[in-house]
Amino acid sequence: xxxxxxxxxxxxxxxxxxxxxxxxxxxxxxxxxxxxxxxxxxxxxxxxxxxxxxxxxxxxxxxxxxxxxxxxxxxxxxxxxxxxxxxxxxxxxxxxxxxxxxxxxxxxxxxxxxxxxxxxxxxxxxxxxxxxxxxxxxxxxxxxxxxxxxxxxxxxxxxxxxxxxxxxxxxxxxxxxxxxxxxxxxxxxxxxxxxxxxxxxxxxxxxxxxxxxxxxxxxxxxxxxxxxxxxxxxxxxxxxxxxxxxxxxxxxxxxxxxxxxxxxxxxxxxxxxxxxxxxxxxxxxxxxxxxxxxxxxxxxxxxxxxxxxxxxxxxxxxxxxxxxxxxxxxxxxxxxxxxxxxxxxxxxxxxxxxxxxxxxxxxxxxxxxxxxxxxx
Numbered sequence: 001x002x003x004x005x006x007x008x009x010x011x012x013x014x015x016x017x018x019x020x021x022x023x024x025x026x027x028x029x030x031x032x033x034x035x036x037x038x039x040x041x042x043x044x045x046x047x048x049x050x051x052x053x054x055x056x057x058x059x060x061x062x063x064x065x066x067x068x069x070x071x072x073x074x075x076x077x078x079x080x081x082x083x084x085x086x087x088x089x090x091x092x093x094x095x096x097x098x099x100x101x102x103x104x105x106x107x108x109x110x111x112x113x114x115x116x117x118x119x120x121x122x123x124x125x126x127x128x129x130x131x132x133x134x135x136x137x138x139x140x141x142x143x144x145x146x147x148x149x150x151x152x153x154x155x156x157x158x159x160x161x162x163x164x165x166x167x168x169x170x171x172x173x174x175x176x177x178x179x180x181x182x183x184x185x186x187x188x189x190x191x192x193x194x195x196x197x198x199x200x201x202x203x204x205x206x207x208x209x210x211x212x213x214x215x216x217x218x219x220x221x222x223x224x225x226x227x228x229x230x231x232x233x234x235x236x237x238x239x240x241x242x243x244x245x246x247x248x249x250x251x252x253x254x255x256x257x258x259x260x261x262x263x264x265x266x267x268x269x270x271x272x273x274x275x276x277x278x279x280x281x282x283x284x285x286x287x288x289x290x291x292x293x294x295x296x297x298x299x300x301x302x303x304x305x306x307x308x309x310x311x312x313x314x315x316x317x318x319x320x321x322x323x324x325x326x327x328x329x330x331x332x333x334x335x336x337x338x339x340x341x342x343x344x345x346x347x348x349x350x351x352x353x354x355x356x357x358x359x360x361x362x363x364x365x366x367x368x369x370x371x372x373x374x375x376x
Contacts, residue, residue, distance in 0.1 A: 119155035157186035184211025195221030226252040278310040312341040
């Protein structure tokens with residue numbers, strides 16, 4: 001009996017330590033209750049009024065002042081906890097910093113003529129920096145400010161080959177011309193798309209061409225050219241056209257185009273360009289598969305060149321590693337027929353490089369010095 005009594009006394013002694021721990025645990029849980037499943041769906045109120053969708057709810061219920069502590073730390077020390085318990089820490093309204101006005105750039109203090117001259121100097125020269133990346137400086141200027149953007153367009157548009165490669169680019173430039181219609185007449189060299197268009201993109205492109213009243217050189221697919229000519233949207237001053245492809249069943253007559261370059265396709269388009277005086281197309285190597293088709297193409301071209309003043313073939317020179325422009329030599333000198341030029345270019349050159357070289361007076365028609373073309 002004595003042994004049982006001693007065992008009960010030992011159990012009571014050990015339980016005396018557990019009771020304070022349970023009381024302390026209850027007190028802690030009463031002050032900072034753990035979130036329940038129901039609390040997970042309860043909306044959390046952000047004291048700043050801003051609650052982005054990706055923000056996770058706070059795990060504890062704290063006062064507003066505890067959620068925003070200078071330095072970014074959301075923990076309180078012992079002194080702050082005591083002040084919070086005594087009610088001395090009242091939430092203070094957040095003070096929004098007033099936006100500071102940016103200092104005006106010294107560049108904007110220069111006369112307008114000087115600013116335009118500086119921006120014009122920033123226009124890329126495609127002969128030196130080819131491809132889509134050649135517009136990097138110009139595109140950077142467009143993102144500086146609205147004032148710089150407008151002046152960059154005014155200064156650079158007449159001197160750059162403007163390429164609208166994608167449908168998004170066509171839509172964006174069309175929207176710009178709707179807001180700033182006076183910029184359309186500054187476009188001189190324009191490339192739109194890759195030759196394949198949907199109806200929506202065709203409509204946007206025609207709207208752009210209506211505004212580009214001083215266009216000199218245009219590169220596009222035949223579907224777009226037909227739509228523009230039939231809608232009388234192509235500027236009469238645009239005498240140089242580069243066709244990226246030739247389509248079947250497309251009817252139009254571009255009577256004022258005098259210089260035509262054909263990049264691909266069957267070259268039986270003479271009736272669509274009655275006033276063409278100079279023709280250029282890409283020479284292709286014959287093989288067993290395409291020999292008959294190419295023979296027909298060359299025969300069609302040979303009939304066409306009878307009434308031309310200049311004729312040139314583009315030949316890709318795989319051995320020529322130098323990127324320094326186009327090379328020229330006479331292919332055939334013929335009596336009572338136009339001389340045939342052979343233009344060689346580095347293997348790395350693309351259709352964009354050939355077309356954009358026209359901007360700096362180093363294009364196909366410039367190096368051929370075809371009849372009727374003024375010397376640069």
